[in-house]
Amino acid sequence: MTLCSSCSSGSSSTRSWIVHGIVVGGAIAAAIGAGAYLFRYRKFRSQVVGIIPARYASSRFEGKPLVNILGKPMIQRTWERAKLATTLDHIVVATDDEKIAECCRGFGADVVMTSESCRNGTERCNEALQKLDKKYDVVVNIQGDEPLIEPEIIDGIVKSLQAAPDAVFSTAVTSLKPEDAFDPNRVKCVVDNQGYAIYFSRGLIPYNKSGKVNPQFPYLLHLGIQSYDAKFLKIYPELQPTPLQLEEDLEQLKVLENGYKMKVIKVDHEAHGVDIPEDVEKIETLMREQNLS
């Protein structure tokens, strides 16, 4: 009886221990899991660098990054805007030119010297990334010719890439003005219902059966700013040109043609790129009107 009772109590306590053990074990496993999850979540693409590629020689506008816009070099204006972004751990100017480097160091920017052989901004970003001591997960390519870039757009594309592990690239679009519909220099974009890019074109997409602009359709204009997963940036310049890329002369198409996913965010933004010397006056007028200094 005693034995039996002790036996039964023993077995019940054993059982309760086992149950308890499973609960505790489960809780520990859950805690480890959550910890690992949070750790991973916090870690995922957390280190972000903004790179402003700047070259002196330009076919259309020699010395463009240093052009004076209401009293400050254009590159300084871009850098000051980028500084206001909250998602960037570090910002560097990547240039092959000593004058640009000296100017940037003068207003407090970090500079990475890149070789003259870089054929475009993407290659320059990649070379700069390899030269940085710290490792980064995400690179934002901040074009130096958009001195009015909003820091919120930089933060937006970084966050969207951090939240989309299946994408290697993120970029931004804004509403297309009807008068730009058939301008081949204004690149149009169509996206799926999750905000992934389907296609970019210099032609109007989607194309209305009537051949005219549909005033009801929310057409999207691509903005130059883009961010990449750092591992993808290493292979991006080496990906062979693809047929659609070559036909449209749009670099980003080779990302899609190779089957990579690209996340697109929609923002409210008036594009004021500086491509030719005449654009400087336009942007200064606008800044005066908007009381920006």
Ligand SMILES: *[C@@H]1O[C@H](CO)[C@@H](O)[C@H](O)[C@H]1NC(C)=O
């Ligand atoms: C084309 O645009 C017109 C407005 O201009 C719109 O009514 C129509 O639904 C659009 N699509 C087609 C297939 O016509």
Ligand SMILES: *[C@@H]1O[C@H](CO)[C@@H](O)[C@H](O)[C@H]1NC(C)=O
């Ligand atoms: C940059 O230039 C190289 C060489 O012309 C080219 O292969 C590459 O596709 C270009 N663009 C990007 C985004 O890498």
